[in-house]
Amino acid sequence: MGLAEACAVVGINVRTGKRWRNGRNASGRDKAAPPIYEVVPPPVGPAEPAAPETSRYLGEAERIHIADRLREKATIRAIATELGRSPSTVSREIRRNRTVLPKGGWYYRPHAAQRRADQRRPRPKPSKIGQSPELRDFIQDRLAIQWSPEQICRALREGFPEHPEMHVSHETVYQALYTRGRGDLHRDLTRNLRTGRRLRRPRRQTDRRRSRPIKNMLMISERPVEAADRTVPGHWEGDLIVGPKSRSAIATLVERSSRYLVLVHLPFGHTSGAVRHALTDVFKMLPEQLQRSLTWDQGCEMAAHRGFTRDTGVPVYFCEPASPWQRGTNENTNGLLRQYFPKGTDLAAHTPERLAAVADQLNSRPRKTLGWETPAERLRTLLAA
Numbered sequence: 001m002g003l004a005e006a007c008a009v010v011g012i013n014v015r016t017g018k019r020w021r022n023g024r025n026a027s028g029r030d031k032a033a034p035p036i037y038e039v040v041p042p043p044v045g046p047a048e049p050a051a052p053e054t055s056r057y058l059g060e061a062e063r064i065h066i067a068d069r070l071r072e073k074a075t076i077r078a079i080a081t082e083l084g085r086s087p088s089t090v091s092r093e094i095r096r097n098r099t100v101l102p103k104g105g106w107y108y109r110p111h112a113a114q115r116r117a118d119q120r121r122p123r124p125k126p127s128k129i130g131q132s133p134e135l136r137d138f139i140q141d142r143l144a145i146q147w148s149p150e151q152i153c154r155a156l157r158e159g160f161p162e163h164p165e166m167h168v169s170h171e172t173v174y175q176a177l178y179t180r181g182r183g184d185l186h187r188d189l190t191r192n193l194r195t196g197r198r199l200r201r202p203r204r205q206t207d208r209r210r211s212r213p214i215k216n217m218l219m220i221s222e223r224p225v226e227a228a229d230r231t232v233p234g235h236w237e238g239d240l241i242v243g244p245k246s247r248s249a250i251a252t253l254v255e256r257s258s259r260y261l262v263l264v265h266l267p268f269g270h271t272s273g274a275v276r277h278a279l280t281d282v283f284k285m286l287p288e289q290l291q292r293s294l295t296w297d298q299g300c301e302m303a304a305h306r307g308f309t310r311d312t313g314v315p316v317y318f319c320e321p322a323s324p325w326q327r328g329t330n331e332n333t334n335g336l337l338r339q340y341f342p343k344g345t346d347l348a349a350h351t352p353e354r355l356a357a358v359a360d361q362l363n364s365r366p367r368k369t370l371g372w373e374t375p376a377e378r379l380r381t382l383l384a385a
Helices: 003-010 014-022 060-071 076-083 087-097 110-120 133-144 149-159 170-178 187-192 272-284 305-312 324-337 352-363 375-384
Strands: 235-242 249-255 261-264 293-296 316-318
Touching (some): 003 014, 060 076, 060 110, 076 087, 087 110, 133 149, 133 187, 170 187, 249 272, 249 324, 261 272, 261 352, 272 305, 293 324, 324 352, 352 375
Parallel strands (some): 235 293, 293 316
Antiparallel strands (some): 235 249, 249 261
């Protein structure tokens, strides 16, 4: 059996199965454990040299074969098939260990490639962030204003295009924050991440909500095509983020084309009447070209949707039950907002001015899905067009 299938039969997580199979080193309170495979002692006395076993790492003989076949103009897939390796393994080996000429072009030398691989192999490695105070300060400054690691890494590549030593991946930033013993970044900065967790946790499936019947609903399948392909601004997705025991709430509106966010203050609760009047006031303040449609889930707070449409002329479309991905933009934004309004806190304590400040901060953040434009910039571009 494969590892995943065996773990499923035994009833354990794949990560636990790997620890059982490979063993583990002592760490904190965890004691060291040997792997399940018996280590065979070397034979006593002279013995015939055994053929080298296939390793997860390329060996010198394989690198010599790659160099010979490259001189014969063989394709990477052909070389990989001959070695019994993945084509991506061979491609990555050539890209990482080739010698690049000053005037362009390159050649692959197997013994030099083996030397480079041996030099990179020792662990633990010194981290980029720990070695560069400039890089560490840049990352910590952005984390302090609640940028995500991915946004920070993109800014590094744009701000230092000619300095690869300033380029890191977002996983490197997470490792510097969360991995014990590294200490490259201040642990307190984990509070500024989206989740605010001091420890990394695996994702869980959320419980599906029970649908509530709302009369005279227009389903999302009836929504105009221009809303689905995000070509025309003015189509919004909405939802509530709710405080403890559902005693307070904030309405969130996200424009689909630009991801522009509007936060709606609900001082009089989140009944259907209160939500209707608050949303009506917001939409009446929007430009006419931004009043095309609103998509909501089947929450009872939108039971007065017909009155809202009558007041504003904006149709409301409802998602299918238990289908949050049909409002994915809004769901993602609500996750970002929990950084400012953590679960379990009273949302009624936030003033309209505070909500406007949070919305402005999110609307001025670069977004990967917008090609690293900000929502405010993208909305201005769409309105000008």
